[in-house]
Amino acid sequence: MIEENDILVGKDIHLGFGGIKALDGVDFSVKQGQIVSIIGPNGAGKTCLINSITGYYHPQHGRILYHDKDILGQKAHRIASLGISRTFQDPTTYPSMTALDILMAGRYIHTSASILHAMLFFGKSRREEVESRRMAEEAISFAHIEDLRKIPLAAMSYGQRKQVEIARALVMQPEVIILDEPMSGLDDSMKEIVTDLIFDMHDRGMTILLIEHDIQAVMELSHSVIVLDYGKKIAEGTPEQIAGNELVTQAYLGGWTSNLSSL
Amino acid sequence: MTVRGRKKTDYARDLALLGTRQRWIALAIFLVVLALLPFIPDWSGDIALRGWLRWTNETIIIIIAVLGLNVITGMAGQVNLGHTAFIMVGGFTMAVLTTAAGWPMLAALPIAALLTGIIALFVALPAIRLKGFYVAIATLAFLYISQFIITQFDITGATDGLYQIPSPSFWGFKIKGYLRWYFFLMPFLILCIMISANISRSRIGRAFIAIRDNHIAAQSLGINVSWIKIKAFFIGGLFAGLAGGLLSSRNSVITTSEFTFENSIWYLGMIIIGGAGRTAGAVVGVISLSLIRQILSVLGSSGVIPGSSTTSIYITYTIYGLAIILFVSFKPLGLISIWHKIKLNYRRWPFGV
Numbered sequence: 139m140i141e142e143n144d145i146l147v148g149k150d151i152h153l154g155f156g157g158i159k160a161l162d163g164v165d166f167s168v169k170q171g172q173i174v175s176i177i178g179p180n181g182a183g184k185t186c187l188i189n190s191i192t193g194y195y196h197p198q199h200g201r202i203l204y205h206d207k208d209i210l211g212q213k214a215h216r217i218a219s220l221g222i223s224r225t226f227q228d229p230t231t232y233p234s235m236t237a238l239d240i241l242m243a244g245r246y247i248h249t250s251a252s253i254l255h256a257m258l259f260f261g262k263s264r265r266e267e268v269e270s271r272r273m274a275e276e277a278i279s280f281a282h283i284e285d286l287r288k289i290p291l292a293a294m295s296y297g298q299r300k301q302v303e304i305a306r307a308l309v310m311q312p313e314v315i316i317l318d319e320p321m322s323g324l325d326d327s328m329k330e331i332v333t334d335l336i337f338d339m340h341d342r343g344m345t346i347l348l349i350e351h352d353i354q355a356v357m358e359l360s361h362s363v364i365v366l367d368y369g370k371k372i373a374e375g376t377p378e379q380i381a382g383n384e385l386v387t388q389a390y391l392g393g394w395t396s397n398l399s400s401l
Numbered sequence: 402m403t404v405r406g407r408k409k410t411d412y413a414r415d416l417a418l419l420g421t422r423q424r425w426i427a428l429a430i431f432l433v434v435l436a437l438l439p440f441i442p443d444w445s446g447d448i449a450l451r452g453w454l455r456w457t458n459e460t461i462i463i464i465i466a467v468l469g470l471n472v473i474t475g476m477a478g479q480v481n482l483g484h485t486a487f488i489m490v491g492g493f494t495m496a497v498l499t500t501a502a503g504w505p506m507l508a509a510l511p512i513a514a515l516l517t518g519i520i521a522l523f524v525a526l527p528a529i530r531l532k533g534f535y536v537a538i539a540t541l542a543f544l545y546i547s548q549f550i551i552t553q554f555d556i557t558g559a560t561d562g563l564y565q566i567p568s569p570s571f572w573g574f575k576i577k578g579y580l581r582w583y584f585f586l587m588p589f590l591i592l593c594i595m596i597s598a599n600i601s602r603s604r605i606g607r608a609f610i611a612i613r614d615n616h617i618a619a620q621s622l623g624i625n626v627s628w629i630k631i632k633a634f635f636i637g638g639l640f641a642g643l644a645g646g647l648l649s650s651r652n653s654v655i656t657t658s659e660f661t662f663e664n665s666i667w668y669l670g671m672i673i674i675g676g677a678g679r680t681a682g683a684v685v686g687v688i689s690l691s692l693i694r695q696i697l698s699v700l701g702s703s704g705v706i707p708g709s710s711t712t713s714i715y716i717t718y719t720i721y722g723l724a725i726i727l728f729v730s731f732k733p734l735g736l737i738s739i740w741h742k743i744k745l746n747y748r749r750w751p752f753g754v
Contacts, residue, residue, distance in 0.1 A: 214620035247623035
């Protein structure tokens with residue numbers, strides 16, 4: 139049913155909103171430790187797909203297997219606690235929280251102090267806080283955001299928020315990390331920082347599912363690329379295969395065609 | 402950028418509320434001031450000590466209640482217009498347990514807090530399905546429903562309320578008079594402030610703030626948003642129930658009519674002006690608004706403000722309304738944000754403002 143090394147597999151996923159078919163029989167598979175990218179024009183269903191994986195949308199039909207277990211239809215917070223972590227396209231998630239608060243909050247699934255513990259701040263609560271802080275500091279140095287520690291998200295630049303958002307997904311120690319357009323709106327130097335972060339995460343053995351419009355970054359990073367168009371998967375393969383695919387080029391008629399052929 | 406006076410070598414120290422010696426000293430001074438506070442003479446002669454202490458005791462109880470509202474509305478972002486009803490439930494629990502069941506006040510107090518917490522938890526159930534404005538309306542409905550229910554039963558005194566609620570006593574030593582009450586209430590206040598501060602620096606406090614800031618993204622942290630809302634109401638109810646229990650015992654009488662919608666609005670204003678979501682903000686908010694109210698009422702009754710006795714009440718409302726408008730537009734993070742800014746500027750001096 140599920141191939142060896144496959145960690146996340148989608149089968150025949152159908153998601154509709156009224157008359158609109160957002161996902162129309164999409165299949166995909168992600169192997170453990172790989173970087174897999176989902177690309178496609180705006181409105182192709184990329185974010186719908188990851189919202190379905192992370193429990194924000196509930197597809198009407200299909201299956202999403204995570205380690206042989208069907209997670210389709212489970213609640214978002216449940217899926218997060220299973221080890222699938224995601225970032226959001228809009229990085230302004232918790233405007234009033236500082237980077238440190240957000241990262242400490244990212245340890246939620248790994249802590250379990252009760253209300254009573256929290257009220258008195260002793261025993262378990264205290265131990266967990268110190269441990270969470272240690273993990274948060276690790277993520278801070280990993281994402282190079284030392285100077286943002288005590289700055290509220292609302293006071294940060296867009297790029298800094300993206301960095302915090304990635305660090306937040308990381309501090310959750312997920313097995314699979316899903317990045318929704320981590321490079322959109324960033325300049326080249328920031329893109330490079332994010333690219334390095336993704337490579338670093340890969341080196342740490344994480345499986346990465348990436349949605350990205352920056353084709354160059356996608357080609358550079360991915361082991362495998364999935365192309366969506368109008369809710370259907372039109373191609374899947376290595377970056378080289380995708381670059382040469384006739385259908386993909388057609389789907390990207392216009393701005394991106396030249397981009398693809400230049401690779 | 403040099404950070405002044407901060408040398409912390411481990412995370413436990415950095416997490417501590419009283420991480421530095423300066424803070425311990427500040428706390429010691431503060432406690433001494435609190436101990437001496439009731440002995441400060443009053444300016445208005447006759448009402449003297451009593452008026453001042455009565456106000457202080459009332460304010461302590463309100464702070465405890467508003468700390469609870471601060472958890473529900475300030476931290477978790479669920480606008481609660483029924484907070485006064487939670488206090489009422491705590492007050493009536495105390496009243497019924499001590500008068501009808503004959504419990505001692507100190508035994509009834511934790512039950513009052515706990516029962517209010519549990520009732521608040523049920524009030525949270527509609528809040529799970531509702532958002533923003535609708536939660537406010539649901540809690541408002543709870544205020545009127547609970548008042549209606551309480552006035553329907555003889556055991557809760559029907560429409561007359563309950564009388565002769567006993568004061569606490571320790572082996573024959575009765576807590577009566579403003580001064581004894583002051584020293585009886587103070588440990589509760591300190592405990593509640595500590596608990597509130599602990600909540601906001603712990604796992605659950607961050608979950609509250611996360612769902613307030615973004616309840617959709619918060620799910621991706623693994624936070625069960627419905628469950629966290631329920632917990633917020635439960636904790637808020639505990640504070641309100643404790644405050645209610647203390648209040649009805651101190652007043653020795655309780656009627657549903659003292660718990661008005663207007664009070665709920667005052668409490669909300671207090672956390673807005675103080676700084677929503679912050680323990681110190683709630684404390685500062687209650688003290689400053691209560692102080693304004695007290696000063697104006699003293700001025701009104703002593704004839705400094707011309708006109709009838711209601712004039713000062715109207716002035717109070719006007720100032721209150723104005724303060725909220727000004728704070729929401731110019732200092733949305735409340736009075737406490739001014740203090741944080743001063744602190745930040747001190748640390749960064751002379752590098753930036």
